[in-house]
Amino acid sequence: MAVAGTLYTYPENWRAFKALIAAQYSGAKIKVLSSPPHFHFGQTNKTPEFLRKFPVGKVPAFEGDDGFCVFESNAIAYYVSNDELRGATKETAAEIVQWVNFADSDIVPPASTWVFPTLGIMHYNKQVGGR
Structure with a gap:
C-alpha cells in the first residue's frame, strides 16, 4: 500500500x-x-x-x-x-544508501559552491570556496 x-x-x-x-x-x-x-x-x-x-x-x-x-x-x-526504489535485497539496499550518502557528502558540497551563487542563494567568496 x-x-x-x-x-x-x-x-x-x-x-x-x-x-x-x-x-x-x-x-x-x-x-x-x-x-x-x-x-x-x-x-x-x-x-x-x-x-x-x-x-x-x-x-x-x-x-x-x-x-x-x-x-x-x-x-x-x-x-x-516502494521496494523497487529501496532495493529488493540487503545488498541492493546498501548500495542505494551508499550512493545517496556519496551524493550528499561528495557531490552536493562542491556543486553547491557553483550553483547556489548563480541562484542568488549565497554570495561567492573565493577565500572560503563560495561561502
Whole structure:
C-alpha cells in the first residue's frame, strides 16, 4: 500500500524534491505545505505543536496520515519509496544508501559552491570556496 501524508517545507526546497521524486515513482500521495497560511518557514516550524512532532524543527518534515513523523530528506525519501526504489535485497539496499550518502557528502558540497551563487542563494567568496 502506498504511503500518504503531508510534507512540510519551504517553496523550492531542493532537499524536499528528493521525497517528492521518490513519492512520484512509488505512487505515494503527498500533500505539500510550503507557504502561508498553511506553513510559514521560520514560524510554523518553531511552534510547540510542530516541535512535538519534529523535535529539531527542521524541514523538510513528513507526517503520515497514520501519524508517523519523520524529518531529514533522505529518511523521508526512503519512507515514501516502494521496494523497487529501496532495493529488493540487503545488498541492493546498501548500495542505494551508499550512493545517496556519496551524493550528499561528495557531490552536493562542491556543486553547491557553483550553483547556489548563480541562484542568488549565497554570495561567492573565493577565500572560503563560495561561502
